[in-house]
Amino acid sequence: MAMVSKTRNMLEGLVREGSFKWLIKNRTSFAEEFEEMGSSPSAGTNWIPELSPVANIVVRRCSKILGISSSELRENFVAEASDSIKHTSRFARNILEYCCFRALALSTQVIGYLEDKTFRRLTFDMMIAWEFPAASSQPFVNVDEDVTVGIEAFSRIAPAVPIIANVIISDNLFEVLASSTGGRLQFYVYEKYLSGLERAIRKLKTQSESSLLSTFRSAKGEKILEVDGTVTSQPVLEHMGISTWPGRLILTDYALYFEALRVVSYDKAKRYDLSEDLKQVVKPELTGPWGTRLFDKAVFYKSVSLSEPIVMEFPELKGHTRRDFWLAIIREILYVHRFMHKFQITGVEHDEALLKATLGILRVQALREISSASPLCYESLLMFNLCDQRPGGDLVLEALANMSSSRELDRTNNSNVGGGMYSISALAMATNLGSVFGTSSNANEAGLCVGEITVGEMTPLERAVKESRTNYKKVVLAQASVDGVKVDGIDTNLAVMKELFYPVTEVGKWLLSMAYWEDSLKSFVFCLVFTYVIFRGWLCYAFALMLIFMAVFMVLTRYCSEGSVDELKVEAPPAMNKVEQLLAVQNAISQAEEFIQDGNIVLLKFRALLLSIFPQASEKFAVALLAVSLFVAFVPSKYIILLSFLEAFTRYSPLRKPSTERLTRRMREWWFSIPAAPVLLERAKEDKKTR
Structure with a gap:
C-alpha cells in the first residue's frame, strides 16, 4: 500500500x-x-x-x-x-x-x-x-x-498484426506510406491505409461469396482475389494464336480463369492452374495489331498443359500499371505454390503460407486505392515476388519454411494464450477477420500461436531479411554506377571499350613482338625461360604467381588510393549527325555479315572434308588427324605443351622463318583448293491460317 x-x-x-x-x-x-x-x-x-x-x-x-x-x-x-x-x-x-x-x-x-x-x-x-x-x-x-513514427518502430510493431504488414515487406510498405510525409509516418495516412485494407477484405468476402465460378471453386474452396474486365470500356483481351477474345479475368488463390464475352453472357471459363508444377512461365509481353509488338500492356502465360501459350492484354490509354498489377499478383500465387512444393509444406502451414500471399494482395489493393497518383512497385510489396527478385531471397524462403519445424518447440515453451514472447501467426489472426478466411478451429487445434517476431530478439527469418536488404542496397549502388557510365553511340562505346582493353592489347602486342622476333635477343630469352618453366612442370605455379600478383596489386591499390577512384579518361570521337550514325550502323552490319559469311565458308569446307567431296584433300586431312591422335595418345602432355609453345614462338625465328613462309603458303593453297559443300535454300510454304 x-x-x-x-x-x-x-x-x-x-x-x-x-x-x-x-x-x-x-x-x-x-x-x-x-x-x-x-x-x-x-x-x-x-x-x-x-x-x-x-x-x-x-x-x-x-x-x-x-x-x-x-x-x-x-x-x-x-x-x-x-x-x-x-x-x-x-x-x-x-x-x-x-x-x-x-x-x-x-x-x-x-x-x-x-x-x-x-x-x-x-x-x-x-x-x-x-x-x-x-x-x-x-x-x-x-x-x-x-x-510521427519511423521505419524501425513500424517494422517492429506492424508485423505483429499480419494483415497490416509482415517482416519481409514491412520496410517497403513503410516507404510507400511515408513517401509523402518526409519519411515519417503520420496517423492519418496510417488510418487511411487500414481503412483501405478493411474495404479490400469486404471486397474479397463479396467476391468469394458470389456465384462467380462456383462450379470450379467448390472442390478446393478457392477464394476470388481479383476480377478484371467486367467494365466494357476496360476489357481484358485473350490472345491465343491468331484468335483474340474480350472477356473477364478472375484470379483465385489456386488458378487463373478467363471467361470470353459473348453477346449477352460469358462463355464457359477456361482454367489455368497455378497450384500444380506445370513449368509455368509468366512474364510481360508486347502486343499489337497484325502480330506487331508495339504495346507493353500484356501478360504472357505458358505451361506444359497448354498446346500453345496465351497472352492476356490489359488495354489502357497510357502506361501499363494495370498490367503490372496483374503480373505481380499472378506471380505471387504461382510463387507461393512453388514455395510449398519445394519445401513440402502441408496442413495448417500450407493454409498459412497461402494466406500470407492473399494478405499481400489485399495490402497491394489497399495501397492502389490510396496511392492512385503515384505508381507502385508491386513486386516489392508482395513477399514471394520480393524473395524471387532480391539477393538472398532463397535464404529468406528457407528461413520461412524452417519456422514450421521450430514452431512446435516454441509452442511448448510458450503456453500463454496470445503469444507471450511471440507475435500471433497470420492464420490465427485472419480467422477473426470474417468467414472469408475460414474458421479458427484449424488454427486452434494445431495450437498455432507463434508468429514471425519475438520479444527482444531477431528470429532467423528477420536475420535473413536483414541480410537480403543489405545485399540489395549494394546491388542498387552497383546498378546506379552501371547506369551512370552508360554512353550513347556506337563510336563512343567502341572508344570506351578500346580504352578498357588497352592493357590487354598492349600485352598482346608484346607477345606478338616476341613471336615475330622483332628483337632477337628478347625473343630468345623469352623462349628459353618459358621452355624451362614448361619442361620443369611449373606452369601451374606460374599461373598461381600471376594470380598472387593481381591480388597484391589490388590490395596495394586499395590502401594507396584512400577511397578515391581514378576515372577512366576516354577521348571522345567526333560527334556524328544522324546520317553518319546510320552509315556507321550500316557499315557495322555489313562487316558482321561478312564475318558470318566467312564463318559459314569455313564450316562448309570442313563439311566437304568430312563427307569426302574432295577426296584427295580429305585423304590428307584424315592422315593428319590420325597422326595428331597418335601423337596426343602416346606423348606426355608436358611435351605436347612444350612443343606447341616452341612451334608457335620460334616459327618466325631467323632459322625457321623461310620454312615457315613456305609451309604457310602451301597450307593456304591447299585450303583454297577445297570446295565448299553445296547449300540448297528452301523457302517455307506460308500457312494461310497462321499468316
Missing part, C-alpha cells in the same frame, strides 16, 4: 508541478489518461517506473485489454523472459513489446477488429511508445496530432 500511495503522490505531483505540460497542453487523450492514472486508486499498479509516460499509458491500455494490472504484466515478463532480454539496457523496450504482443494477440480475436478506430489508434501509439520506451526518453511533442 505504501508503494501504491507513493506512486500516486508522485504522479499527482508531476502533473501539478507542470513536468508534463508538453503532454497536456492541448488536452490530448494521452493527457486525459495520464491525469486519470494520477487520480486513480490503482495508480501504483498501473505504473512501471522503467517506462516513459507514453509507454506507461500504452501498457495501461494493454493491461485493460488483458484484464490484469501493469504491475502483474511486469511480474509475468520477469518470470518468462531470459536474462539477456531482462538486461537493464533493454528492459524498457522489451517489456513494452511483451505487453503489446499479448494485447494485440487478444485484440485480434474480436471479429471485425480492423474496423475499430480504438484498435487503429492503439497500434499507432504502440509504435510511438516503441520509439520512446525508457523513462529517460520523453517525446516533447503533441502525441495525438503531430507525432
